[in-house]
Amino acid sequence: MFNGNGKTNRSTPRHAASRRSALKLGGLAIAGTALGAGLPALAEATDGADYTVRQSYDTIVVGAGLAGLIAARELRAKGRRVLVLEARDRIGGRTWTDTFNDYQIERGGAWVDPKQPHIWREISRYGLKIVADAGPERVLMPTTSGFAEYDPVTAYTRQGELFTPFFEGSQEYFPKPYAPFTREDLITPLDRLSLRDRLDQLAYAPEDEIRMTSTTGLYGAPTSRGSLLELAQWWALSGWNYEGFAGINTYRMEQGTAALANAILADGKPDLKLKSPVASVTQQNGQVKVVTRAGAAYWAAEVVMAVPVNVWKKITFSPVLPQAYRDATTQGYGVPRQKKVWLDLATPTDRFIAEAPEGHPFVIMGRMNENAPVVAFTIDTTLNLASHAAVEAAVRKILPSATLRSYTVCDWQADEFSLGGPAYRQPNQLTKLHRAINQPFGKVKFCGDDIALGWAGYMDGAIESGLRVAGSPTLSPSPAIAPSTRGLAVPNADPKIYRSMVGL
16 A cells, blocks of 8 residues: 555645654665655646657666666766656655655655765755654563563663674775775675574574564565675664664655655756656667657667666566676565555554564564654565554554554555565675676666665665766765765754664
8 A cells, every 4th residue: 555645745744844753763775765646747846947858868767766866967967868767657766755644754765864975965965954853762672571661772772782793894894885895805705694694603692683683684584585794784884883873764854855856856857757667678779779668769879777676677678688687686686575564553652662573563663753653664474464453463562552543554565666675685696796787788777776886775875876877976985974964954863762774
């Protein structure tokens, strides 16, 4: 249930300005939350300029997520004629600012941080206001005999003690986190390890391992599927410490990710065709022909594929994509099974975070602002999300007194234009596939948060990848040094009370 209303997000929901709602609950993974439902072509929404679509271009960009929009803007700045073909009726891709019970929510990627230089620079460029969550008043953690309640500082001090050894050695094997192949000799043997393998290596006590698997299960889905090196690279990008890692999902854009996507599109002014899913991409006679499912054909000197890796297999490429690209799209780069659920709970009403072990219906949920809906994540394929009673029963496994009024679900795996949640690699994909699929295939180039070299699975990774494919400079500061916050109203927040959750 996507709850799309088919309208443009032209105004801020009534609660958005008064609350500081950026649930620390979303790491993403996922890299994305797009614009409110059904955004019209820019010509309808901004300055009334002529956006007449021609048939021949310098570059065709397939996909109007953040990576595609950035690539289009940068190419337009170089004087290129650019057409963006977007399958959905809105821009933003796996970023999607929407409303639920008149409350502004992000169905995909939501959170940003000064340690993420590319997204931070874009926010500063467009003067977007940043807000932060109020934070939890209590934390529920799993034990071998149920759930225990802690104050946030106590809970996450202990989490830091558990996570730190998990990433031991990462400063050596990821000394330059934005250049992940710097120590290929060290990462190659480690790339075989899953998150489950690393847990087994460390042999945590049962009461400690159970606290780890809400994270490892959420990204691995299951833990045995997810790569150790993906999470370890996020740790390195965060400064090789738990405080940075846990605080990475603290801030958000007050007007939502929609504001950023709209600003990038308005700045670049490419031609834009919505509801234009691509069926085929053919390289012939020094040109590239792109045909939509509706049969519309366009030609360009080059094509930028800015759609998720998982979607490549649904497009016919001629000549056929090389083996590494086919392996990546067949194996999958997005977290499967993961769903993001927004819950309107009558009780409890306080601010909290609750973590549950892998195998629980909801592995993590929380409310970080007064009167806000609760956001939760599930990887349980047996949970009947079409049943109000089943969802309420799942919530009550953690919060026995919970009363559920309503809810809404976002399932990116079921979305034919995503086919998966936030990007998260499997073992061996970094060293065997990642570098290869970042290379052009003839006159076809590829970008997206999935294949970012830095913050893969985050909006920052999407922007980094879009810049690279357009030949624009990218940033790679020391992760311990935040980019300038000049011009940004950054609210005070204590990252120690936050927990890294889902890259969406």
